[in-house]
Amino acid sequence: MPVLNPPHTGMGKTSFDPASVVSSWLSTFSDALQVKDARAVSDCFLVEGWLRESQIFCWDNRTLHGREKIYQHVAEHLPKRLFSHFCVEARAFLSPERGNVAPGHEGIKSGFTFETAVQWGQGYVQLLQDVDGTWKALAVHLAASDIKGQEESGREVGIYGGHSLPWPAVLAARRKQAEESPHALIIGAGHVGVTIAARFKQMNIPTLVIDAQSRLGDFWRNRYESLILHTTRVHDNFLYQPYPKNWPLHTPKDKLANWIEHYVDTQDLTVWTSSRPAEDTFPTYDDVTKRWTIVVDRAGQRVTLHPAHIVACIGILGPKIMPQIKNSSRFKGTVIHGGDFKMPEPYRNKRVVVVGAGNTAGDICIDLSTCAESITLVQRSKSTLIPAEILRNGLNHVWPDDGSIPLETSDFLSASTPYNLFRSYSKVTKAGGGGESGKYAAFYRGLREKGMVVDDGDGGEGTAFQVLEKYGGFMLDVGCVKLILSGRVGVKHGVEIAEMREESVIFTDGSEIPADAVIFATGYRPVRENQVRIFGEETIQRAGPMWGLDDEGELNGVYRPTGHPALWYGAGGFQVVRYGSKQLAMLVKARDLRLTET
Numbered sequence: 001m002p003v004l005n006p007p008h009t010g011m012g013k014t015s016f017d018p019a020s021v022v023s024s025w026l027s028t029f030s031d032a033l034q035v036k037d038a039r040a041v042s043d044c045f046l047v048e049g050w051l052r053e054s055q056i057f058c059w060d061n062r063t064l065h066g067r068e069k070i071y072q073h074v075a076e077h078l079p080k081r082l083f084s085h086f087c088v089e090a091r092a093f094l095s096p097e098r099g100n101v102a103p104g105h106e107g108i109k110s111g112f113t114f115e116t117a118v119q120w121g122q123g124y125v126q127l128l129q130d131v132d133g134t135w136k137a138l139a140v141h142l143a144a145s146d147i148k149g150q151e152e153s154g155r156e157v158g159i160y161g162g163h164s165l166p167w168p169a170v171l172a173a174r175r176k177q178a179e180e181s182p183h184a185l186i187i188g189a190g191h192v193g194v195t196i197a198a199r200f201k202q203m204n205i206p207t208l209v210i211d212a213q214s215r216l217g218d219f220w221r222n223r224y225e226s227l228i229l230h231t232t233r234v235h236d237n238f239l240y241q242p243y244p245k246n247w248p249l250h251t252p253k254d255k256l257a258n259w260i261e262h263y264v265d266t267q268d269l270t271v272w273t274s275s276r277p278a279e280d281t282f283p284t285y286d287d288v289t290k291r292w293t294i295v296v297d298r299a300g301q302r303v304t305l306h307p308a309h310i311v312a313c314i315g316i317l318g319p320k321i322m323p324q325i326k327n328s329s330r331f332k333g334t335v336i337h338g339g340d341f342k343m344p345e346p347y348r349n350k351r352v353v354v355v356g357a358g359n360t361a362g363d364i365c366i367d368l369s370t371c372a373e374s375i376t377l378v379q380r381s382k383s384t385l386i387p388a389e390i391l392r393n394g395l396n397h398v399w400p401d402d403g404s405i406p407l408e409t410s411d412f413l414s415a416s417t418p419y420n421l422f423r424s425y426s427k428v429t430k431a432g433g434g435g436e437s438g439k440y441a442a443f444y445r446g447l448r449e450k451g452m453v454v455d456d457g458d459g460g461e462g463t464a465f466q467v468l469e470k471y472g473g474f475m476l477d478v479g480c481v482k483l484i485l486s487g488r489v490g491v492k493h494g495v496e497i498a499e500m501r502e503e504s505v506i507f508t509d510g511s512e513i514p515a516d517a518v519i520f521a522t523g524y525r526p527v528r529e530n531q532v533r534i535f536g537e538e539t540i541q542r543a544g545p546m547w548g549l550d551d552e553g554e555l556n557g558v559y560r561p562t563g564h565p566a567l568w569y570g571a572g573g574f575q576v577v578r579y580g581s582k583q584l585a586m587l588v589k590a591r592d593l594r595l596t597e598t
Contacts, residue, residue, distance in 0.1 A: 022110040026086055026125070028044060029125075033083040041071070044140075045137045049139065052140070054415075057077035059561065059590055061554045063418045063420065081117070084116075086112060088112050091409075093413070094110070094111030095111070096110040101127065105138075108135070120148065121144055124413070139416070141418075143583075145582075182208035183309065184207045189211035190260070194271070196313065197209050198238075198239050198263070198581075200581075201267065210275040211276075213273060216260050216264055217261050224341050224364070227252070231573065232399065232401060233250070236573075237574065240267065241267065285565075292566065294310065311569070312535075313571065318528065319529055319530070320339050321522045323497070333517045334350075334518070336518075341360075341367075344368050347372045350372055350517050351373050351515050353505055353513070353519070354368070354376070354521055356378070358383070358523065359474070361377060361480075362476075362477065363478070366483065369488050379493045385481070386475075388476055420552070421553075446485045447481060450485060452493060492507065539564060543567050544563040544564075546569045555572070559576075559581070560587070568587070570584065
């Protein structure tokens with residue numbers, strides 16, 4: 001936790017108007033920006049304050065921690081920027097309010113709007129009183145909401161050519177343009193790819209999406225039959241098109257797959273299925289014409305395209321990690337990777353060993369509990385495990401299930417706290433008081449008594465960073481713990497499978513158990529291998545890393561510039577892509593308009 005100056009001692013008793021406090025602070029902040037006084041700008045922050053910006057001072061996502069670093073960043077870029085028309089937000093959930101700004105620190109929070117020379121902007125400030133009673137910013141988020149003159153097109157009237165053009169003809173013409181001369185090519189039509197495509201369509205960027213699957217949604221449809229999303233439906237809504245009110249709280253994977261098909265149709269997106277970059281040639285980029293040459297294998301037919309931009313939405317995970325076990329050929333049973341598990345029925349009355357202790361391993365154990373003779377979970381090292389209720393409650397606080405907060409507002413508020421500031425909170429608080437020392441103490445104690453070594457991910461908050469940094473290493477409990485505590489699922493901790501025999505496995509501690517099947521829920525290698533396979537080593541080396549957090553706590557590569565001028569990355573959960581798709585669309589527009597050169 002960063003050192004925070006304590007609130008003014010009389011704050012709890014002092015009567016003050018949040019709107020007046022915010023208005024006064026914003027006046028000082030905006031005046032400093034408008035007269036280009038970087039030191040005065042930084043003085044609006046606490047000494048340990050935070051500035052998170054997206055495409056305001058520079059065309060990137062940056063987080064600066066500490067007054068001096070904020071000063072240096074602002075001083076570097078402010079001379080080339082013009083600010084005006086600052087205004088305190090009046091909309092619900094963004095207007096000034098008194099409340100907890102940091103654990104144990106009450107303050108004021110508020111949104112505001114502003115303009116730069118070329119952008120409409122939105123901001124959010126979290127204020128605390130300094131030791132002298134002056135209101136200073138603990139955190140400020142500044143983000144471009146639109147490029148002037150390049151705003152989203154919004155809804156159409158639905159009348160074309162003065163009533164002379166039928167809709168099918170209009171749609172066919174648009175698709176023809178996207179197919180023959182796409183300005184942007186998106187590789188991957190999962191929830192990330194189609195969300196970005198929908199945003200690009202609203203930003204008037206002709207876009208073609210290609211996907212290797214033969215049917216939209218098959219990435220989800222082909223996974224294990226019982227899979228549901230562990231996150232909640234409002235959090236998981238699609239851009240522009242929320243789920244029906246009677247949608248399940250947790251979305252089954254087949255409903256999600258079908259929704260992607262429905263979304264592509266209703267958003268009028270142009271998608272080629274059974275299509276992928278040709279495997280015998282890498283895409284090439286011409287720095288002079290600023291166009292790609294990429295050969296697409298479309299169901300066996302080679303098609304050459306020349307988009308200005310390519311967005312790779314090929315996921316975060318690379319090839320499967322499948323351990324090589326001594327004498328595995330002697331084993332008479334079944335050996336598969338967790339990614340190939342579909343249903344429990346083939347394991348009826350079988351003795352099954354599941355290697356791994358993440359989400360997939362937990363779900364597989366739940367499935368197997370319906371019919372397997374025995375189940376042994378092999379936990380190779382300490383892992384994070386949190387009850388689903390903790391995540392559900394946390395998500396419902398920001399994305400309430402009743403829809404009382406507009407989705408765009410929830411996404412913006414979620415982005416307003418820098419990742420590393422949020423990370424620091426997890427060291428001093430437990431989400432909902434539900435950590436190992438709170439409501440779930442017996443839950444964790446029982447697991448340890450069964451031989452499973454776990455922590456609580458800082459009450460759930462720290463688990464978010466396992467997603468952002470490596471997209472794994474934790475289990476969200478949706479029923480596996482109950483099976484472990486009852487003895488239905490046994491646990492072996494701190495060992496690996498060293499050797500296989502005909503009907504058993506031997507562990508590195510020398511112990512042996514009978515087995516008819518081994519399922520390796522052992523994760524995936526880095527996605528870089530897939531990137532290189534598509535684009536080649538030289539291009540990916542130029543583009544740089546994708547996913548994980550940089551030193552400032554910003555995601556590497558996604559929804560921000562890569563090291564390549566026309567290769568972009570899209571990845572992450574639903575809220576990440578909803579918010580990030582706008583950042584990416586504005587970057588594409590800014591590159592085309594040469595705004596990024598200033």
